[in-house]
Amino acid sequence: MKSFVKMIAAGAVAASVSLTALAGGHSKITVGYITKSATNAGWIMINNGASDAAKEVGAKLITVGPAFQGDLSSQLEVFENLTSQGVSAIAVAPVDSSGIAPAVKAAMDAGIPVVAVDTGVSGAEVTSFVATDNEAVAEIQGQEAAKLIQDGDKIIYVTGNQAQSTGQERRDGFMKGFKQSRPNSEILIVPTEWDSNQAQAGVEALINNHSDVKMIVNAWDGGTMGAKAALENLGYGAGDVKLVGFDGATDAIVAMDEGWVHVDTAQMLYKMGYEGVKAAVAAAKGETVSKRIDTGTFLVTPDTSAEYKKLIGM
Amino acid sequence: MDNKTFYDWFAQTLAGYFKKDWSGALLAVVILAIAIELVTDGRSFFHPSNLMTILNNSAALGVIAGGMTLVILTAGIDLSVGSVMGMTAALTGYVASYWGFPPVLAVLFGIGLGLSIGLIHGTLVARFGMPAFIVTLAGLSIWRGTGHLTTGAQATPKLDSLFDFFGRYNPLSPLREGYREATLPEFLMPLGQWVDANWLEYFRTFQMSLVIFIVFFIVLGLIVKHTKLGRYTYAIGSNEQGSRQAGINVRLYKTLAYVICSFTAAFGALMFLGRAPYAKSDYGQMWELDAIAAVVIGGTSLFGGRGSILGTFLGVILLKLINNGLTLAQLNTFWQMIVLGMIILLAVGIDIVRQNASPERIKQVLFAIGAATLLFAAMHPASSYFGSLIALHEHQSMQAILDAGGQLAPNQMTRLLDSDALIAVQAVVSSQALLAWGLLIATIAGFVMVGSPSRMRALVLGGVIVASAVGLMLQGLPGFPVLMLGLVTVLGSLMTDDLFQRAKAVH
Numbered sequence: 072m073k074s075f076v077k078m079i080a081a082g083a084v085a086a087s088v089s090l091t092a093l094a095g096g097h098s099k100i101t102v103g104y105i106t107k108s109a110t111n112a113g114w115i116m117i118n119n120g121a122s123d124a125a126k127e128v129g130a131k132l133i134t135v136g137p138a139f140q141g142d143l144s145s146q147l148e149v150f151e152n153l154t155s156q157g158v159s160a161i162a163v164a165p166v167d168s169s170g171i172a173p174a175v176k177a178a179m180d181a182g183i184p185v186v187a188v189d190t191g192v193s194g195a196e197v198t199s200f201v202a203t204d205n206e207a208v209a210e211i212q213g214q215e216a217a218k219l220i221q222d223g224d225k226i227i228y229v230t231g232n233q234a235q236s237t238g239q240e241r242r243d244g245f246m247k248g249f250k251q252s253r254p255n256s257e258i259l260i261v262p263t264e265w266d267s268n269q270a271q272a273g274v275e276a277l278i279n280n281h282s283d284v285k286m287i288v289n290a291w292d293g294g295t296m297g298a299k300a301a302l303e304n305l306g307y308g309a310g311d312v313k314l315v316g317f318d319g320a321t322d323a324i325v326a327m328d329e330g331w332v333h334v335d336t337a338q339m340l341y342k343m344g345y346e347g348v349k350a351a352v353a354a355a356k357g358e359t360v361s362k363r364i365d366t367g368t369f370l371v372t373p374d375t376s377a378e379y380k381k382l383i384g385m
Numbered sequence: 386m387d388n389k390t391f392y393d394w395f396a397q398t399l400a401g402y403f404k405k406d407w408s409g410a411l412l413a414v415v416i417l418a419i420a421i422e423l424v425t426d427g428r429s430f431f432h433p434s435n436l437m438t439i440l441n442n443s444a445a446l447g448v449i450a451g452g453m454t455l456v457i458l459t460a461g462i463d464l465s466v467g468s469v470m471g472m473t474a475a476l477t478g479y480v481a482s483y484w485g486f487p488p489v490l491a492v493l494f495g496i497g498l499g500l501s502i503g504l505i506h507g508t509l510v511a512r513f514g515m516p517a518f519i520v521t522l523a524g525l526s527i528w529r530g531t532g533h534l535t536t537g538a539q540a541t542p543k544l545d546s547l548f549d550f551f552g553r554y555n556p557l558s559p560l561r562e563g564y565r566e567a568t569l570p571e572f573l574m575p576l577g578q579w580v581d582a583n584w585l586e587y588f589r590t591f592q593m594s595l596v597i598f599i600v601f602f603i604v605l606g607l608i609v610k611h612t613k614l615g616r617y618t619y620a621i622g623s624n625e626q627g628s629r630q631a632g633i634n635v636r637l638y639k640t641l642a643y644v645i646c647s648f649t650a651a652f653g654a655l656m657f658l659g660r661a662p663y664a665k666s667d668y669g670q671m672w673e674l675d676a677i678a679a680v681v682i683g684g685t686s687l688f689g690g691r692g693s694i695l696g697t698f699l700g701v702i703l704l705k706l707i708n709n710g711l712t713l714a715q716l717n718t719f720w721q722m723i724v725l726g727m728i729i730l731l732a733v734g735i736d737i738v739r740q741n742a743s744p745e746r747i748k749q750v751l752f753a754i755g756a757a758t759l760l761f762a763a764m765h766p767a768s769s770y771f772g773s774l775i776a777l778h779e780h781q782s783m784q785a786i787l788d789a790g791g792q793l794a795p796n797q798m799t800r801l802l803d804s805d806a807l808i809a810v811q812a813v814v815s816s817q818a819l820l821a822w823g824l825l826i827a828t829i830a831g832f833v834m835v836g837s838p839s840r841m842r843a844l845v846l847g848g849v850i851v852a853s854a855v856g857l858m859l860q861g862l863p864g865f866p867v868l869m870l871g872l873v874t875v876l877g878s879l880m881t882d883d884l885f886q887r888a889k890a891v892h
Contacts, residue, residue, distance in 0.1 A: 109538070110533055110538035110666070110667060111538075112539070112540065115538070115539075193794065193796065194794070230718070233718050233719070234719075259715060260715060260718075261712060262712075262718035262721065266670075267661075267662065268657075268661070268668070269708075271442075271660065271661070271662075272442040272705075272708060272709070272712075273708075273712045275438050275441070275442065276435070276438055276439075276442075276708075276709045276712050276713055277712060277713065279428075279434055279435050279438050279590065280425075280428045280432075280435060280713055281428075282585070296662035296663065297662060299662055300660060300661055300662040303553065304441070304552075304553040304592070304660055305589060305590065306555070306589055322540060322542075322662070322663065325542075
């Protein structure tokens with residue numbers, strides 16, 4: 072089944088590359104964009120940024136996703152196909168930082184610039200790395216969350232997948248930022264694999280046994296929405312237990328307007344895809360590109376939410 | 386004499402209990418629940434509101450596992466339930482949010498979707514003779530894809546409150562509100578006051594999810610036990626050829642099993658929407674595995690023809706109990722995965738032993754449980770000891786590379802410890818070594834003794850457990866209660882032969 076899907080993916084790449092060659096002439100720049108997911112809300116925003124950037128500079132964008140989220144082997148195969156088809160540049164969101172390294176090295180050696188988006192590559196040089204520093208943003212999340220409660224208050228932290236670097240960095244960053252000013256607060260953990268249902272069931276179980284929990288901090292906004300559903304299921308109202316999010320997803324911002332969410336640290340997801348493809352195009356043209364492009368963060372609070380909504384066109 | 390009769394009665398009851406298909410699952414639920422109660426602090430695990438929370442969060446998966454039981458009883462399988470659940474949830478929410486369907490119509494649409502998909506699967510399997518595994522594997526992919534495609538994999542806004550009636554709605558809330566607003570009829574006022582006073586403690590988590598869950602299983606249980614559909618399902622599963630020759634319309638009843646299964650997947654989706662924040666097409670991923678696991682843990686044979694609805698109910702509870710309990714116990718995520726697998730092995734192990742019941746096998750299971758409690762007790766000291774040992778070894782290896790003039794990659798760099806961390810790690814290594822090794826060797830010895838249990842060995846294992854418990858207490862580590870549970874189990878093996886004889890003698 073898997074190899075069948077890969078065949079289709081490879082076929083699609085081959086077809087679109089040859090079509091481009093026929094239609095586009097030789098002057099047009101072609102960027103291969105290898106994304107991590109086409110169904111995750113956050114990734115949809117990154118992908119939109121990527122395609123808008125390509126339209127703006129008049130480059131042809133070939134978007135290829137893995138057969139399923141986290142499938143390294145199909146991503147490697149697609150990467151090699153793009154390299155051998157001779158695209159002008161590649162923007163990639165690696166599903167595995169070190170697993171993708173050999174393919175990246177081969178492309179760079181062949182003179183094709185590679186831009187890593189969202190997740191870095193370890194073990195090979197890239198032209199540029201465009202991302203938000205997860206740990207730094209999570210530290211800000213921790214510091215801001217700490218201001219919402221007293222030292223000694225009990226809180227819940229809903230983790231992401233602890234077997235992935237993103238999940239680990241967000242957790243470590245949060246703990247660092249939070250514990251600085253609230254060293255005596257007990258932190259109960261709800262472990263998840265980025266599944267809002269796990270967040271909901273876990274929060275429901277814990278809140279039931281610890282009615283003195285004052286705040287729930289989440290490693291991503293799917294968890295925020297799961298935690299909100301758990302509170303609603305138990306009959307809590309907005310603001311009874313404070314929610315802190317991560318991602319700045321639209322539904323979490325709506326929940327902020329309703330008084331549920333108090334702080335959300337947004338990664339500039341759209342900007343990440345946009346800057347990533349722009350950097351790839353610039354590199355293909357032979358322009359110099361900064362090695363590390365930080366797409367920054369936006370601290371969303373009830374005070375700044377109007378500004379944030381304008382920024383992401385909500 | 387009186388004493389002896391009680392003993393006989395006990396042996397007989399025990400033998401009768403283990404004749405049930407669901408006995409393994411129930412035993413595992415009870416053992417696990419007691420273990421969780423012993424290791425959690427704060428409010429009692431057996432508190433009604435916690436038990437109701439477990440039921441609420443089991444409900445959607447439970448209903449789906451109920452449908453799955455029917456399919457597995459016919460010796461079939463349905464791998465598509467997770468995808469059907471996800472697609473139904475997404476499309477129902479989608480038509481309600483974006484196409485202006487009234488909520489009731491959206492619900493009917495979702496149920497219709499489930500029935501039609503079941504009909505397709507059932508027809509392909511029963512009429513065209515395609516393997517159920519293949520048909521539903523294709524379904525797993527097709528329905529997930531359809532769900533993503535039609536809704537663009539986007540979440541809907543919050544759904545209409547009608548969906549709450551499948552999930553979070555509390556049937557007692559009108560009583561409470563009526564009391565608070567003083568609109569209740571006079572004779573109901575005391576009841577309303579009582580509900581209101583105990584709201585947070587007891588009634589808050591009494592929700593439609595668990596009500597529907599329990600009613601559904603009672604109805605399904607009655608159908609399977611007392612109707613033609615139920616009897617024929619068992620018959621087809623144990624001997625399809627024979628059933629056909631006996632004049633059973635095999636095609637019809639097999640198709641029905643798949644229709645019911647997809648219907649429960651759709652209904653499970655509605656129940657899930659009743660508790661979820663929004664509708665989205667990635668709901669229900671891997672639920673097919675959870676549903677099948679629940680059915681098998683509940684003592685239903687994957688080869689069909691043997692099993693029970695009550696077993697599946699207990700299987701679902703066991704799975705969710707593990708999640709809930711391990712979260713309450715705040716156990717490390719990766720340990721949770723290991724413990725989950727071990728408990729599943731335990732439940733199925735009991736089931737296998739139950740089927741070829743011999744006193745020898747039973748004693749082996751009792752020994753295995755005893756050894757497993759030693760392993761649980763070893764977890765804390767062993768993980769901190771070996772964790773520190775490994776950290777120390779990594780540090781030394783990285784230092785060796787540096788000393789040899791080599792370069793370190795960034796993630797190798799992080800393995801180097803600063804002087805404070807080094808001292809802390811060394812302290813753990815020296816203080817925990819004896820206990821960690823002692824418990825691990827005891828655990829291995831315990832599992833080795835499982836091979837041929839004897840009276841002497843039971844006493845030895847019991848002694849080791851007591852010694853370990855004392856060791857843990859001296860170090861101020863948790864695990865004492867779990868070990869006492871193990872002690873009781875191992876000593877129980879001393880009575881096995883006698884109980885067996887008596888149970889036989891009565892028959």
